[in-house]
Amino acid sequence: MSPPSAVSPALQRVLAGDYGVDDLAGLLADGDPERDAALFAAANQVRAEHVGDSVHLRGLVEFSNHCGRTCQYCGLRAANKALQRYRMxxxxxxxxxxxxxxxxxxxxVLQSGEDAWYRAEVIxxxxxxxxxxxDVAVTLCLGERPREDYALWREAGADRYLLRIETSNRELYAQLHPGMSFDHRLACLGALRELDYQVGSGVLVGLPGQTxxxxxxxxxxxRDLPADMVGLGPFIxxxxTPLAQAEAGRVPTVLRMVALTRLLLPDSHVVATTALGSADPLGREKALQAGANVMMPNVTPRAFRALYEIYPDKICTDEEPEHCRGCMAARIASLGRTIATGHGDAPRWLHSQRH
Ligand code: SF4
Structure with a gap:
């Protein structure tokens, strides 16, 4: 591709595929609107060239907010006794x-907290x-489970699995995830890859202590996983939770992460996350113009929706699924984009099947 004008040397190196950590960190920093504009334009161009103008919609069913974990940032954590719990x-x-x-x-997309109540056979x-x-693809997002469970679900027809890393920094991961193991998380991701799932992951941007x-x-x-789908949201x-008083993650940093993800993984899906839309009313539109190509409308029955409160003030908790469909369509059309048809497998994964 020909780079847009006003690209910084760091962005040029990223576009040429010859970059380092310092280049990426520099492009994530605040303070240079022109540099941001060039980054977003480059990511938008790569998005159009590699995954096209259509936006994939994934219907999200949040079927249980029970969770046995105590991730420090998450409202579903087992220690949050104030939350009313439900299971569909x-x-x-x-x-x-x-x-x-x-x-x-x-x-x-079938998503829940880590809820052992649902035995593998039930799922x-x-x-x-x-x-x-x-005629749909099924994505599971159920957390860490034994490899046998992942294998059983793959045999049952599950196509994809989302398992976010949230941070790839071991020390920060350990601080945020009491009783969990970074190595075990990696092992789960490895098992999913071996079982030939399309693997999604993601990062929380703006976590306390994150640089x-x-x-x-x-x-x-x-990039190295490699992720077939990436979700990036601000920490809210x-x-x-124990992080109630911490500062929230910032939308511009998330958007730069979205853009750089697109440049590093041109053939993967990148989500315009609901968390981004919750932090900024136009956050999802901005992400779609900075490299994203997926949205996740909620189809959880309304009675349960507000209770799936990973973070507060989540949008789209009071609408019927039909309303969400119309709202998403209008947002996508406002950008001159179209809604994709078909299952929407990740091009990166499809290429890997052919080789
Ligand atoms: S992030 Fe996931 S595993 Fe951690 S507490 Fe929340 S729902 Fe449970």
Whole structure:
């Protein structure tokens, strides 16, 4: 590609594929609107060339907010006793998945806290029933589970798995995830890759103690995984967590991460996350113009939606799924983009299947 004018030497090196951590960290820094504009323009161009103008919509079913973990930043953490908990029954989950398919979404994402109440066979049955009744891809986002569970679900027809790293810095990971192991997280990601899932991951931007260099290394981590899909959201402090008083992550930094992810992983999907839309009313549109090509409309039944409170003041908690569909379509059309059809497999993964 020919770089847009006003590209900095660091951006030139990124575009040439010959960059280092310092280049990425420099491009993530505040204070240079022209440099940002060139970065976003370059990412937008690479996005158009590699994954096109259409935006993939993934219907998200948040089916349980029970979680056995205590991630320091998350409102679903087991220690947050103020949260009213819910679990959807398998029939309800299948119904919500089929509703997503009926709305035209090519992918159904089934997400929960780490909730051992759902045995592996139960999840496999849900996946099988959705796949048998609708022409959709199924993505699972259920956290760390034994390799046998991942294998069973893959056999049942699950196509993709989302397992966010949140930070690739070992020390910061350990601080934020009591009782969890960074190495085990890596092992889970490795198992998913070996089982030939399309693997999604992501990073929380603006975590307390996180530096620009750490974020630059997160980008390298995602590139080297390699991630088929990447979600990047700002850290938003939740009042029911130990990080309630911490400063929130900043939207411009997230957008720079979105743009650099697109440049480092041109054939992967990059999400315009709901968290970005919660931090800035136009956050998702800005991300779509900085390299993103996926949105995740919520199809969780309204009765449960507000209770899936990973972070506070989440948007889209009071709308019916049909309303979300219309809202997303209008936002996408306002940018001159179209809604994608089909399952929306990641081009990077499709290429890997051919070799
Ligand atoms: S981030 Fe995930 S695993 Fe951690 S507490 Fe929240 S829902 Fe549970």
């Amino acid at each position: 029954q398998p029939d309800e989950i299948v119904e919500a998945g089929l509703r997503a398919a009926a709305l035209g979404y090519g992918t159904v 496999a049955g849900i996946v099988q029933r959705i796949k048998a009744q609708a 620009l260099e750490m974020l630059a290394r997160d980008l390298l981590f995602l 402090p939740h009042p029911g």
